[in-house]
Amino acid sequence: MALPYMTKHKKFPGRYPGTDFQFTIRRANKKGATPITRRERYADRKNLDKRVDAAFLAALWSYFGEEPFERGNLDAGRLSWLFGREVVADDPDSFDPADYEALLRIDPKVAETNFPEVFASPEEFAIDDWDEDDDWDEDE
Numbered sequence: 001m002a003l004p005y006m007t008k009h010k011k012f013p014g015r016y017p018g019t020d021f022q023f024t025i026r027r028a029n030k031k032g033a034t035p036i037t038r039r040e041r042y043a044d045r046k047n048l049d050k051r052v053d054a055a056f057l058a059a060l061w062s063y064f065g066e067e068p069f070e071r072g073n074l075d076a077g078r079l080s081w082l083f084g085r086e087v088v089a090d091d092p093d094s095f096d097p098a099d100y101e102a103l104l105r106i107d108p109k110v111a112e113t114n115f116p117e118v119f120a121s122p123e124e125f126a127i128d129d130w131d132e133d134d135d136w137d138e139d140e
Contacts, residue, residue: 004028004029004030004032004033004100005028005100005101006027006028006033006072006073006100007070007071007072007073007100007101008024008072008073009024009063009069009072009073009074011063012024012059012063012073012074013059016051016052016055016056019048019052021052021078022075022078023056023059023074023075023078024073024074024075025073025074025075026073028073028100032098033071033076033098033099033100034076034077034098035076035097035098036071036076036079036080036083036097036098036102037080037083037097038080038083038084038085039080039081039083041053041081052078053081053082053115054115054117054118054125055125056078056081056082057082057086057087057106057111057115057118058115058118058125059125060074060082060087060106061106061111061118061119062125064105064106065106066105066106066108067105068090068103068104068105069103069104069105070100070101070102070103070104071099071100071101071102071103071104072100072101073100079104083104085107085110085114086106086107086110086111086114086115087104087105087106087107088104088105088106088107089102089103089104089105090103090104090105091103
């Protein structure tokens with residue numbers, strides 16, 4: 001059985017440095033894409049969780065800016081922490097949360113309101129030195 005098509009965002013960081021918080025997945029799930037769902041962010045979340053959210057948003061902003069982007073190999077769980085707020089469906093009427101080809105975009109006003117540190121000091125979140133983790137399965 002062939003795996004579903006999944007765009008791989010080359011040079012996008014694979015995970016948050018020094019942790020197991022992943023930003024991308026290695027290969028498509030043969031059973032289909034994990035649906036993206038809006039996860040509630042409660043005020044008592046750990047500081048590390050908040051920092052990882054900010055770093056992921058910074059990576060998205062650096063990589064895509066305001067342009068619509070395909071979900072591709074971006075981790076559904078990580079997207080779900082931002083979905084419905086900073087990251088939204090590009091076309092809500094045709095959006096399929098369980099499709100690797102679903103188009104998303106960043107809502108810059110909401111993103112800057114909720115994560116001002118990403119926009120105030122982008123050098124703090126520079127992704128140049130991060131683990132790109134994109135050469136693991138080039139031959140697959």
